[in-house]
Amino acid sequence: MQVKELLELTTWIDKHIKAPDVAKKVHALHQVLEQNKNARNNQQQQPFEDQKNKLIKTIEAIDTASLTNEQERMLTRMGILDNIGPSGVAKVEDILFRNSLDVTTASNKIKEIFDQVSSATNTSDQLKSSLSPLVEGKDEDSDSPDSSDVLMSVRFQNEVSLSNVTDFKRLGSSWWEIGRGIAMAHDCAPEDVRIVGAQKGSIVVELAVIAAIATTTSTIILAALKVAERVLSIRKQVEELKGLKLSNKKLEAELEKEADKEKKEGLERIAKEVADALNINQNGDGEKYKVLEKSVKNLVDFVEKGGEVDFFSQGEDSDSEEHDKLKSNFSEIKKLEKRVLQLERAQS
Structure with missing residues (x-):
């Protein structure tokens, strides 16, 4: 994760966790539960509906869509992510109502949430x-991304992980074609997609590109996920038919055929829509269209096999129309990724 990316996350925590007093509201709920836990037999239990409602209303409104995947992973490591948003609401409701926990256990679990949020x-x-002093006083060198650049973090994982030099050659060639196709579509050279960093673990390569290239990349990924969602929805229907044991093999075969058709036509549609948006004529700009089409195919294949592309906008020009489009695409990508993951899990 870039230093600026991590620093922006701390600002997000200030705004969405500290400002609405999440820790204070968790603590208020815990105090009532503690009173009830320590109450003697003849003492009346104190209601905690008000404290519970205030906490749930606060954490329910916290949206992480503006964060990068790396920032979300950092929130997980810090112990925040599971305690906010829909998952946080479900966690609180499970503790208080759904799991029929005794008051002592409920109080202890709410205390755990308070400790996690406070620590984070x-x-x-x-x-x-x-x-802050590092970012403010940092001397920019020639290899650093410009403030108008967008950082694309490409994570090689799952079926597109880098295990050996053969993988490195194959996936490196694939990403050269991805970068070349999208760069050419914007009248740029492959060299304009610059490697500015790398991380270990699941191999991550950080690329610095102009906002237009990042936006086109995000548009392709978003369109690919929409196709994947439709394909998985069709295949879910096939699994449901099998579960009903209706022995309608013809309908199952037709649905499988429809899923394959949707995937094939979806890929072709993505390339055409991107070309149209960039005013690339398939006949007049034959070479440019050809490399863009290959770029789209390789990028869609990379994402389908579990690869991940993250986007992080650099400072000054982040309010431009191009950056706004990128942010909108990325927010929608994250929502679609979760829906696609749910569909994949339902079929596994």
Whole structure:
């Protein structure tokens, strides 16, 4: 993760976790549960509906769609992500109602949430204090991305992981074609897609590109996920038919054929829509269209096999129309990724 990306996350925590007093509201609920836990037999239990409602209303409104995948993973490591948004609401409701926990256990579990949120905000404060001087005083060198650049983090994982030099050659060639096709579509050269960093673990390569290239890349990924959602929805119907044991093999075969057709036509449709948006004529710009089509195919294949592309906008020009489109695409990509993952799990 880039230093600026991490620093932006601390600002997000200030706004969405600290400002609405999430920790304070968790603590208020815990205090009532503690009173009830310690109440004697003849003492009346205190209601906690008000504290519960205030907490749920606050965490339900917290949306992580503006964060990169790396920032979300950091929230997980810090112990925040599972305690906010829909998952946080479900967690609180499970503790208080659904799992029929005794008051002592419920109080202890709410205390765990308080400790996690408090620890995370303290860690965020320490990071912000340490990182701010580094970012503000950093001397930019020639290899650093410009402030108008967008960083694309390409994560090689699952079926597109890098295990050996053969994988490196194959996937490196694939990404050269992806970069070349999209760059040419914007009258740029493959060299304009610059490698500015790398991380270990699941291999991550950080690319610096102009906003237009990043936006086109995100548009292709978004369209690919929409196709994947439709294909998986059709195949889900096939599985449901099998589950009903209606022995309608003809309908199952037709649905499978429809899924394959949707995937094939979807890929062709993506390339055409991107070309139309960039005013690339299939006949007049034959070479440009050809490399774009190959770029689309390779990028869709990379995402389908579990690869991940993350986007992070750099400072000053992040309010431009191009950056706004990128942010909108990325937010929609994250929502679609979750829906596609649910469909994939339903069929596994």
